[in-house]
Amino acid sequence: MNKININQYLDSTYLKTAKQANISEEETKKNVQALINEAIENDFKLAMIRPEYVAMAREMISKANANVLIGTVIGFHEGTYTTDEKLKEASQAVKDDVDELDYVVNYTAFKEEKINLVKAEVFKGTKLALDANKVAKWIIEIAALTNEEIITLTQLIRDVVLENFGEENAAKVFVKSSTGFFKTDEGKPNGATFEAMELIVENAKPLPAKAAGGVRNYDDAVKMVEMGVTRIGTSSAKLIADGGKAEAGY
Numbered sequence: 001m002n003k004i005n006i007n008q009y010l011d012s013t014y015l016k017t018a019k020q021a022n023i024s025e026e027e028t029k030k031n032v033q034a035l036i037n038e039a040i041e042n043d044f045k046l047a048m049i050r051p052e053y054v055a056m057a058r059e060m061i062s063k064a065n066a067n068v069l070i071g072t073v074i075g076f077h078e079g080t081y082t083t084d085e086k087l088k089e090a091s092q093a094v095k096d097d098v099d100e101l102d103y104v105v106n107y108t109a110f111k112e113e114k115i116n117l118v119k120a121e122v123f124k125g126t127k128l129a130l131d132a133n134k135v136a137k138w139i140i141e142i143a144a145l146t147n148e149e150i151i152t153l154t155q156l157i158r159d160v161v162l163e164n165f166g167e168e169n170a171a172k173v174f175v176k177s178s179t180g181f182f183k184t185d186e187g188k189p190n191g192a193t194f195e196a197m198e199l200i201v202e203n204a205k206p207l208p209a210k211a212a213g214g215v216r217n218y219d220d221a222v223k224m225v226e227m228g229v230t231r232i233g234t235s236s237a238k239l240i241a242d243g244g245k246a247e248a249g250y
Contacts, residue, residue, distance in 0.1 A: 006221050009230065011071055011210070012039045012237035013048040015180070029053070033060065040066040044237050046100060047071070051089060054096040071100035071137075074125070077181040079104035079141065083121045090128050100135040101125070104179055107141045110153055118153075122160045126173055130165060137174035137210055137231075142196040143182045143189065150196055154203040167206060174231065175204040180213035189214050194223065201228040218243045 014035040018028040032053045039047040040061065046069040049057055057070045074090045075081040081089075083106075090101050103125045109117045122138060129136035140153050154175050161173045177192040177200060184190045191213020200209045211224045212233030221232055221240050234240060 004222060004225060006218060006225070007043050007237075007241050008045050009221065009225055009232050010044045010237045010240065011046040011048045011212075011231055011233040012042075012044045013180075013212075013233050013235050015048065015050055015073060015076070017050070029056075032056070036060050036068070038238055039068045040064045042238060042241055044068060044241070045231065048073070048102065048233060050076070051093050051096070051098075054093050054098045058097045069099040070097070071102055071135075072098050073102045073104065073139075073179070075104040075106075076102075077104060077179040078108075079106050079139070079179075080108050081106075083117075083124055086121065087124060087128055090125060094128070094132045094134060098134065100137060101129050102137040102139055102176060104139045104141065105153070105157070107144055107153065110156075111144070111149065115156070118156065119160050122157050123164055126161055126165060130169055130172060135172045135174070137176045139176045139179055139212070140200075141179060141182055142177045142192070142200075143184050147196075147199060150199045151203050154200050158204050158207050161207060170206040171208060174208045174210045175200050176210040176212055176231075176233070178213040180233075180235075191215070192224070194227070197224060197227060197229055215240070 014032050018025045032049050036047045036057050048071040051072045054072050061068050072093045075086040126136045138157050142150055157175050182190045192211035197211050208230040210231040211229045215221050215232050215234050216236050218240050
């Protein structure tokens with residue numbers, strides 16, 4: 001296979017709060033600005049940031065006359081926010097001119113078999129995105145699920161989208177693997193694995209799939225793309241683009 005332009009598959013990501021990174025709010029803002037500038041310089045597909053930075057990102061990208069998309073996370077990272085809270089957060093991001101909304105699905109409710117709640121959330125969140133001509137991605141948090149649950153939840157999202165919005169909108173709604181913030185036992189991976197992404201790609205079709213977390217080098221990124229993954233969320237975008245290898249992290 002020819003060397004692909006991996007940059008156009010990369011959602012370059014900075015989602016740590018100041019508290020999580022043990023730094024000040026000002027330092028966090030500077031880190032987000034650095035990520036956006038790096039995305040502009042390297043022509044990454046998208047800069048993935050928290051909702052409070054969307055307006056700033058839009059201003060920076062417009063000023064640079066760049067094509068980088070802006071994505072944000074909704075209901076992050078636990079996914080247990082009410083549907084109304086998620087819709088309110090998503091509406092504000094749309095007002096701030098976001099391009100893509102990465103919702104954390106209420107996978108806890110799914111595991112408790114509250115299927116109607118999950119279906120309603122996926123319907124409403126997707127409708128809000130599509131009505132505003134935005135892309136929606138649904139993070140299912142694979143590290144919290146069994147393989148069987150990964151398949152079932154992926155199919156649930158696929159079916160809600162196809163039944164309510166038709167195949168013509170399928171390309172605008174992704175199934176995404178992980179938040180990168182889930183706490184696993186015994187050092188097990190909390191991000192995308194090849195095994196899980198294979199299940200998502202297969203069961204989401206014709207919806208696209210996004211691998212997030214755990215993809216830390218160029219070869220793994222290419223392997224994901226060859227498997228049918230069309231977007232990769234990573235805090236190591238520059239390293240991957242340069243053909244290097246990150247040691248740890250999202």
